[in-house]
Amino acid sequence: MSDLELREWQETWRKSAGAAPPIPPDLSRRVRRESTRLVLVTAGEGVVTIAGLAAVAFAMSRRHDAPTFVWGAAVLILFALTWTFALANRRGVWRPSGESVHDFLAIARERVVRRLRAARFVGWLLFAEAAFLVPWGVWEWRATPPADAADATLRLVRWVVVAALAVAFLAWLVWYRRRVLREQEEIGDLTRSVDEG
Amino acid sequence: MSARETDAFEKRFHEMLQAHGPALWRLAGSYERRASDREDLYQEMCLALWRALGVFRGECSERTFVFRVAHNRAITRRVRRRATARDLDEAGDVADPRPRPDEALHGAERRERLAEAVHALPLGLRQVITLGLEGLSQSEIGDVLGVSENVVAVRMHRARAALRERLGESS
Numbered sequence: 001m002s003d004l005e006l007r008e009w010q011e012t013w014r015k016s017a018g019a020a021p022p023i024p025p026d027l028s029r030r031v032r033r034e035s036t037r038l039v040l041v042t043a044g045e046g047v048v049t050i051a052g053l054a055a056v057a058f059a060m061s062r063r064h065d066a067p068t069f070v071w072g073a074a075v076l077i078l079f080a081l082t083w084t085f086a087l088a089n090r091r092g093v094w095r096p097s098g099e100s101v102h103d104f105l106a107i108a109r110e111r112v113v114r115r116l117r118a119a120r121f122v123g124w125l126l127f128a129e130a131a132f133l134v135p136w137g138v139w140e141w142r143a144t145p146p147a148d149a150a151d152a153t154l155r156l157v158r159w160v161v162v163a164a165l166a167v168a169f170l171a172w173l174v175w176y177r178r179r180v181l182r183e184q185e186e187i188g189d190l191t192r193s194v195d196e197g
Numbered sequence: 198m199s200a201r202e203t204d205a206f207e208k209r210f211h212e213m214l215q216a217h218g219p220a221l222w223r224l225a226g227s228y229e230r231r232a233s234d235r236e237d238l239y240q241e242m243c244l245a246l247w248r249a250l251g252v253f254r255g256e257c258s259e260r261t262f263v264f265r266v267a268h269n270r271a272i273t274r275r276v277r278r279r280a281t282a283r284d285l286d287e288a289g290d291v292a293d294p295r296p297r298p299d300e301a302l303h304g305a306e307r308r309e310r311l312a313e314a315v316h317a318l319p320l321g322l323r324q325v326i327t328l329g330l331e332g333l334s335q336s337e338i339g340d341v342l343g344v345s346e347n348v349v350a351v352r353m354h355r356a357r358a359a360l361r362e363r364l365g366e367s368s
Contacts, residue, residue: 020222100343
């Protein structure tokens with residue numbers, strides 16, 4: 001091995017790629033667009049929470065029966081649990097991308113673990129919701145029977161929509177978890193490759 | 198950010214890319230052999246640099262910072278693409294087709310062989326040798342990758358031996 005050899009390679013290497021393409025002209029616009037998207041996603045979480053709370057308040061102002069009260073309490077508990085988990089799960093995984101490759105891979109592994117944890121949490125939440133909503137629905141039907149056929153149809157349609165949404169969400173969750181697991185596997189391979197050299 | 202700060206930021210960014218753009222382009226080529234993928238990765242690196250520059254406080258040299266961001270971006274892209282089962286590393290083994298009219302055939306072949314040989318190395322060795330080929334010292338390479346100089350020295354030795362073997366050259 002000689003430094004002459006390395007110098008020759010360096011010269012060859014520096015000529016190997018041709019000229020770099022011009023700097024993308026719309027970088028600042030793309031960064032602004034991404035920042036806006038992040039703000040919208042965060043705002044969206046807030047809007048969903050506010051809409052949920054507003055729905056509870058609206059329902060409880062119109063109906064003063066026990067099923068509505070129990071449903072409202074359940075929704076409040078659900079939001080509290082979700083926000084507590086979401087805030088705790090996001091803590092400590094942001095790092096600037098100017099970290100060393102070793103540290104970056106470590107944080108990437110941790111982020112994947114957090115995303116898997118979030119997927120598991122959402123799965124349990126879905127299960128808990130189903131476990132609550134099915135008996136609650138039967139109870140509500142019996143406690144406040146439909147006034148007429150139209151009311152019964154409306155309620156059934158509501159349940160079908162909720163069930164369809166739950167199934168679609170579950171399918172997405174399965175797909176998402178599988179994808180994150182593949183990412184975890186890939187990060188593991190990369191880490192081994194980088195660590196072992 | 199005020200207009201003056203924005204101008205200063207953009208000026209700094211452009212200076213940074215002027216100084217390191219060609220190296221980033223070569224680095225992108227060591228991760229992606231297909232020309233279009235390479236351009237995509239280069240753009241992603243530029244974007245990542247733009248974002249990261251705002252929080253860069255000079256904890257390391259500018260060159261170290263630029264290579265860290267670029268490698269991390271390349272790794273992120275690779276993970277995402279593999280996870281979506283669109284691993285084009287195998288299928289996309291197409292060299293950059295842009296013509297180089299002023300280059301002699303022998304030189305072009307030699308450059309292509311070197312690029313191929315570097316690309317064929319395991320990632321850990323490839324990272325070390327590409328940084329070495331860009332002229333970074335072992336200490337700087339250690340800073341970029343987050344490993345000790347001893348580890349860099351060992352990997353550099355192995356990478357050079359592997360390159361020599363692939364290029365069919367004697368030491």
